[in-house]
Amino acid sequence: MAGSGTFAEIIDGDVFNYYSNGQWNKSSSGKFVPIINPTSNKIHFKVQACTQEEVNKAIESAKTAQKLWAKTPLWKRAELLHKAAAILKEHKAPIAECLVKEIAKPAKDAVTEVVRSGDLVSYCAEEGVRVLGEGKFLVSDSFPGNERTKYCLTSKIPLGVVLAIPPFNYPVNLAVSKIAPALISGNSIVLKPPTQGAVAALHMVHCFHLAGFPKGLISCVTGKGSEIGDFLTMHPDVNCISFTGGDTGIAISKKSAMIPLQMELGGKDACIVLEDADLDLVAANIVKGGFSYSGQRCTAVKVALVMKSVADTLVKKINDKVAKLTVGPPEDDCDITPVVTESSANFIEELVKDAKEKGATFCQEYKRKGNLIWPLLLDNVGANMRIAREEPFGPVLPVIRINSVEEGILHCNSSNFGLQGCVFTKDINKAMLVSDAMETGTVQINSAPARGPDHFPFQGLKDSGIGSQGITNSINMMTKVKTTIINLPTPSYTMG
Ligand code: G3H
Numbered sequence: 001m002a003g004s005g006t007f008a009e010i011i012d013g014d015v016f017n018y019y020s021n022g023q024w025n026k027s028s029s030g031k032f033v034p035i036i037n038p039t040s041n042k043i044h045f046k047v048q049a050c051t052q053e054e055v056n057k058a059i060e061s062a063k064t065a066q067k068l069w070a071k072t073p074l075w076k077r078a079e080l081l082h083k084a085a086a087i088l089k090e091h092k093a094p095i096a097e098c099l100v101k102e103i104a105k106p107a108k109d110a111v112t113e114v115v116r117s118g119d120l121v122s123y124c125a126e127e128g129v130r131v132l133g134e135g136k137f138l139v140s141d142s143f144p145g146n147e148r149t150k151y152c153l154t155s156k157i158p159l160g161v162v163l164a165i166p167p168f169n170y171p172v173n174l175a176v177s178k179i180a181p182a183l184i185s186g187n188s189i190v191l192k193p194p195t196q197g198a199v200a201a202l203h204m205v206h207c208f209h210l211a212g213f214p215k216g217l218i219s220c221v222t223g224k225g226s227e228i229g230d231f232l233t234m235h236p237d238v239n240c241i242s243f244t245g246g247d248t249g250i251a252i253s254k255k256s257a258m259i260p261l262q263m264e265l266g267g268k269d270a271c272i273v274l275e276d277a278d279l280d281l282v283a284a285n286i287v288k289g290g291f292s293y294s295g296q297r298c299t300a301v302k303v304a305l306v307m308k309s310v311a312d313t314l315v316k317k318i319n320d321k322v323a324k325l326t327v328g329p330p331e332d333d334c335d336i337t338p339v340v341t342e343s344s345a346n347f348i349e350e351l352v353k354d355a356k357e358k359g360a361t362f363c364q365e366y367k368r369k370g371n372l373i374w375p376l377l378l379d380n381v382g383a384n385m386r387i388a389r390e391e392p393f394g395p396v397l398p399v400i401r402i403n404s405v406e407e408g409i410l411h412c413n414s415s416n417f418g419l420q421g422c423v424f425t426k427d428i429n430k431a432m433l434v435s436d437a438m439e440t441g442t443v444q445i446n447s448a449p450a451r452g453p454d455h456f457p458f459q460g461l462k463d464s465g466i467g468s469q470g471i472t473n474s475i476n477m478m479t480k481v482k483t484t485i486i487n488l489p490t491p492s493y494t495m496g
Contacts, residue, residue: 020058022215038104050223061216066188081125084211089118098200128184156479158186160239171197178242181474262467267419270412277424283317289448305408338371348394418461420449
């Protein structure tokens with residue numbers, strides 16, 4: 001049970017404590033933030049509503065702890081990360097249970113998220129030891145008056161305090177994908193978890209606490225975005241922000257100044273299907289890519305652009321698979337579970353109504369009960385429909401029938417987003433041409449979009465983000481290059 005056993009110290013009464021300076025604390029605000037279970041639409045958990053002063057203290061202790069941590073040997077940092085990874089995996093059941101209750105993640109996927117996170121932390125520890133243990137050596141050349149008199153040594157130094165803001169759909173995995181590279185690189189961490197997912201994140205932080213990281217190095221502050229959001233992102237002692245979420249990221253990027261940003265802000269991932277594609281493979285990928293976790297993934301297939309000549313056959317194959325999707329509570333490990341909030345469900349419904357009014361073909365009847373929306377494939381979608389461009393973040397997938405591959409590419413590239421895209425064809429030459437033409441951070445050939453494996457580079461173009469993630473890229477992003485230059489009085493050798 002969440003908050004019991006090993007985790008008993010993280011709860012006080014019925015409100016989960018926040019974590020700062022190595023301790024689990026109650027907020028002086030006397031207020032809490034309710035966490036609504038998407039299935040019952042009732043309050044399931046409560047977390048502390050931290051004050052700005054408490055956030056300030058967390059940042060202050062992170063700043064102090066980082067100084068010593070930066071001097072801690074890499075192997076020691078790696079050892080603690082490996083320990084945290086093992087503890088995290090050991091506690092996969094109670095953490096997964098929080099994910100089921102807070103964000104309605106299907107039971108098995110919830111366990112997978114925790115295990116995947118443990119693996120990510122261990123991989124990061126290993127990678128960090130190698131990437132950070134190396135520097136470069138450069139010799140000056142043809143710089144007026146300095147021919148071979150300068151020797152440059154480079155190393156990577158930490159940035160300081162890293163602020164990590166993960167989204168509701170992966171409150172554990174997208175938190176550790178920021179925490180682990182920051183820590184291995186010698187930074188400290190202040191984590192602001194999403195409201196829904198905060199309790200899972202607090203449990204995850206407790207695993208790091210049990211691993212024995214120094215006091216103050218990791219903090220987790222909970223509370224209302226309106227009270228502590230801007231305060232955190234504009235804090236002068238925050239040296240880097242790693243954010244995953246929606247439009248808020250754009251606002252953060254405008255307000256923050258002179259600090260490195262890593263952001264992933266959603267997508268409208270297009271799936272282009274050519275005439276020679278293996279349609280069984282396409283159908284399997286579209287259903288998995290479009291409907292897993294009820295479409296609440298930034299990398300979900302969000303529009304299928306299908307060549308007219310194969311559209312009838314493909315739509316039938318997709319519908320056969322959609323009919324087999326199970327719909328119900330996350331506890332039963334159903335494929336389709338309630339979407340995260342009532343307002344998300346309302347937004348999805350708006351897009352569905354708009355498509356109906358504008359003449360889309362409904363392959364299934366639209367059905368909703370509370371936050372639970374049955375999977376829906378919309379065929380013959382036109383560019384004038386909102387669902388063609390907007391991100392539903394729900395189990396509704398539009399199909400646009402195209403006359404040419406160019407038309408598909410044009411539609412994909414007209415989006416403000418540019419996260420991932422995919423193309424299905426047996427012709428590798430055509431696939432490479434499409435990949436080259438799609439304005440997205442990644443193109444998958446013959447598979448649905450996905451962020452993982454977690455050490456692959458992951459980045460979005462346009463409004464989909466800034467910077468590149470993935471373990472090595474995150475380590476590089478969370479460090480600065482420092483150079484030391486040895487100057488010789490005269491050239492080290494002369495010719496002739
Ligand atoms: O929702 C955003 C995530 O970065 C997507 O990750 O492809 O592993 O589901 P995923």
